[in-house]
Amino acid sequence: MKFVIILLMIDFLLGTIAKQIFFSQDTGKFARATHVIEDSEAKVMVFGSSHAHRHYVPKVFEQELQTTCYNAGAEGQQLLFHTALQQMVLKRSKPDLLLLNIDEDFLYSSREAYDRLADLHPYYSDHRDVLKPILEMGSPGIDFKLFFKSFQANSTLIHALRYYASPQLDQKGYRPLYGKVKPSKNLKRFENLEAGDDIDPNFVITLERFIAEAKDYGVPLVFVTSPNLLVTDYTNNESLSKIREIARKEQVLLLDFFNSETFLEQYQLFHDTSHLNNDGAELFTKLVADRIKELQHSK
Template identity: 25%
Template sequence: MKTFIIKLLAFFLLLIAADFAIGGIYSLYDHLKGGEIGKAHEIMTKVNPDILILGSSRAAHHYNPEILKEALQMQAYNAGFDGQGTFMDYGLLKGVSSRHKPKIIICELTPIFDIYQNAQSSSISVLTPYSSSYQLDTLFNDIDPNEKYKLLSNSYIYNSKLFRIIPNIISGRVDFINGYKPSHGTLDKHRFTPKGKEPAFAVDSLKVRYFKKLISKANELGATLIFTISPEYYNTESSEYYEKVFDIADERDIPILNHLHDPRFTGNPNLFIDPSHLNSQGADLFTTIIAHEVDSICKSR
């Protein structure tokens, strides 16, 4: 037993040393040109936008920062991520605000990711390398109380990231401009059918808490927070699905730019790539409309 324990401890020491060395992966981050990890790294460590766009894929592919910059004469950055919502938005805002205060925060609402329980929400693991330096430990621990132990390991922090980083560094592929990733193509009407009424989702109390914290953080920074809803191709989606977020926004006097069933978009396959996502043409048109509306809100305040 004694030999067994000694050898086991020796192996653990070796493992700790190897784990420490794995922390060196972070030095590769500065060579990233694209990908989700590259984008998150850019947001957390480099960019200083005056306009910050937050939200899910409906943010990432719908808001062209160049158009916002031209219209509002301010630097803009699209920090939307596929399958992400409140937790990611909060983490990114904390990262950016640690060195720069955005003036306008546009937050695209996707209730399934923002306030409802949903198994399809992506994990916020791209933020693990920044957990201690940007005080995101509380966020991680609130999501899973075991995270504080797991985050002690570099292997855990960089779990599933190596095969994302290395191909990106080798290819040098840039897939976003100021965080914006345009979608190309048009909607094939035969592939999709209108989705019915969204089922009654259960509210995720932790998401709601962080949704409110996100609002408080924006207020604390003195930024103008604006909620937006992008168009859907079908006009079947009910506004009921958004009721809960509307209530929270109303309580805090946050303006909502609701384009869910905007007739300029809804039903026009040339502006969509799928029923919930605009293509680059649709995104440019939508960003132009949003830019004017945001300008009006800012002028009125």
């Protein structure tokens, strides 16, 4: 009994210190997530993976749409993470527009999509109602695992210390890339080699939940795909086909820029074969904003 009491006291002490360090971060991916969850009142919010994080420039949206914007994109994260983030945001704030950048492999099986949900562990105590159903998809018994306070933030401390030593600056969540791709005959379209060939039913349910949450709160939702450097054939991509089917069924506007002629083989607009550089991102954001304005004026 004494051992258990001492263990719980140590866990409480270490957990309190770890969470204090975690929530005191000013820069980096966790600081951005905390801002989105706890503070942001932006009227336009962008969700998605690195293609969202690197491709949507808030200042351009703000200039074009005359509103406020925050880029909530998170590198390496997929639908489970974005849906959890969206639900925590909508509990506190009501944006005027949600934009989800769609990756073609969003619905394919991916163990990483589950493993990377550990980034949400520090928020579990305050947002258990939202996080438990999502975290349990990949980790049954999450209540027991996160009972120990020190466990909730332990995987984040290295990142926190790194950001203290080397701040990771951003522009309202957006982090620009400045490199340029050199033309080459050997360039190939980036592929997620770890994506499976099977559709994960949990991911389908999660995408439908993302749409349902926006509708329940009365917040307009737009899906957008980011441009490719090279022409890519998605005819046999079951994940993308399913996403398009769901968007049509739920009447969600999908702005498809995958093979936009504005960007195809425009090497000066790309940092690598999968990501736009800052010039490309500003142009892309302007085009998306123009389409949104057209949509608003047509109503």
